[in-house]
Amino acid sequence: MRISARTQYALGAMLALAVADSPVHAEKIAVTQDIPRRFCDNILLQLRRAGLIRSQRGPDGGYWLARPPGEIALADVIRVTEGAEQALRPFSPAAAPLAEIWDRLRSQEDALLSEITLADVIASRDRHQDRDRSSGNGQDVPSDAGRGMS
Amino acid sequence: MRISARTQYALGAMLALAVADSPVHAEKIAVTQDIPRRFCDNILLQLRRAGLIRSQRGPDGGYWLARPPGEIALADVIRVTEGAEQALRPFSPAAAPLAEIWDRLRSQEDALLSEITLADVIASRDRHQDRDRSSGNGQDVPSDAGRGMS
DNA sequence: TATCATTCCTACTATTCAAGTAGGAATAAT
DNA sequence: ATTATTCCTACTTGAATAGTAGGAATGATA
Numbered sequence: 083m084r085i086s087a088r089t090q091y092a093l094g095a096m097l098a099l100a101v102a103d104s105p106v107h108a109e110k111i112a113v114t115q116d117i118p119r120r121f122c123d124n125i126l127l128q129l130r131r132a133g134l135i136r137s138q139r140g141p142d143g144g145y146w147l148a149r150p151p152g153e154i155a156l157a158d159v160i161r162v163t164e165g166a167e168q169a170l171r172p173f174s175p176a177a178a179p180l181a182e183i184w185d186r187l188r189s190q191e192d193a194l195l196s197e198i199t200l201a202d203v204i205a206s207r208d209r210h211q212d213r214d215r216s217s218g219n220g221q222d223v224p225s226d227a228g229r230g231m232s
Numbered sequence: 233m234r235i236s237a238r239t240q241y242a243l244g245a246m247l248a249l250a251v252a253d254s255p256v257h258a259e260k261i262a263v264t265q266d267i268p269r270r271f272c273d274n275i276l277l278q279l280r281r282a283g284l285i286r287s288q289r290g291p292d293g294g295y296w297l298a299r300p301p302g303e304i305a306l307a308d309v310i311r312v313t314e315g316a317e318q319a320l321r322p323f324s325p326a327a328a329p330l331a332e333i334w335d336r337l338r339s340q341e342d343a344l345l346s347e348i349t350l351a352d353v354i355a356s357r358d359r360h361q362d363r364d365r366s367s368g369n370g371q372d373v374p375s376d377a378g379r380g381m382s
Numbered sequence: 383t384a385t386c387a388t389t390c391c392t393a394c395t396a397t398t399c400a401a402g403t404a405g406g407a408a409t410a411a412t
Numbered sequence: 413a414t415t416a417t418t419c420c421t422a423c424t425t426g427a428a429t430a431g432t433a434g435g436a437a438t439g440a441t442a
Contacts, residue, residue: 116323121431138439174244174264176264191341274403287417289408289419
């Protein structure tokens with residue numbers, strides 16, 4: 083997995099929207115998530131075009147999630163910001179079996195990231211802030227919190 | 233996982249050495265694995281410095297594996313060529329829980345790649361070639377070519 | 383209507399990193 | 413001595429990431 087700054091910014095923005103209960107300005111997202119102002123615009127635009135968030139222009143405008151946090155997986159966001167990663171095909175016949183391994187790696191990644199939703203991340207954050215603040219090295223991220231609201 | 237061309241070249245080279253029973257020239261590796269000649273040198277040097285292969289200079293020189301193929305995991309090679317991937321740390325407190333997820337992704341990858349050895353890859357290749365060629369490859373247990381130098 | 387704050391859009395620059403090259407020194411066999 | 417190879421540092425180049433710029437479109441409010 084590559085995890086570009088753009089992706090992590092996008093996830094931060096999505097999380098910010100997930101905990102808000104009304105439209106949020108790009109300006110506020112940029113500040114709270116520490117995203118360069120114009121870059122934030124840029125990313126939000128991409129997320130909206132992908133259908134993950136909605137928006138309203140003008141004063142009193144802002145952004146909000148298109149679906150509840152429990153129905154948006156990390157993979158949904160990452161797929162948008164990372165784009166279609168072109169599979170590197172092996173160069174020689176001897177290396178051909180590697181292609182299958184790359185596939186397994188990718189589907190393994192996809193499985194994990196498809197199971198974790200924005201709601202899960204928020205829940206895990208809340209839990210860590212409750213008990214141990216110093217380390218943040220826990221190991222529990224539940225996979226189904228908040229699903230099923232459609 | 234990123235999988236650079238360099239990494240795939242390196243794995244190809246290692247596989248080439250794994251099926252050989254005597255030292256192999258960089259030239260031959262470059263040709264059979266379709267690696268740009270000088271780049272191949274470059275990669276082999278890196279693999280040698282990491283202790284994965286050994287070498288001998290001069291005419292009659294070449295490269296060979298430092299350990300038998302069954303004792304070299306793909307992860308061993310990839311760690312060398314990909315270097316220490318610095319974990320992208322989250323930018324905002326809200327995104328902090330992502331760090332744990334990136335860790336899980338990485339250890340999941342590592343688990344898979346640590347289990348698969350060069351010997352495994354070769355075996356899987358042979359299995360896939362079963363219908364084309366009759367067997368008799370006779371290189372099931374390639375081991376150290378017995379050159380204690382460099 | 384005018385004003386103003388916001389989203390929206392295209393295109394641009396800067397920086398970093400992967401990919402590959404170049405020139406030649408060191409070594410070893412003959 | 414010659415020659416074939418590995419060894420080493422540094423360089424070039426192309427692509428991708430990160431971030432910026434300028435302004436048009438929209439919508440609330442007065």
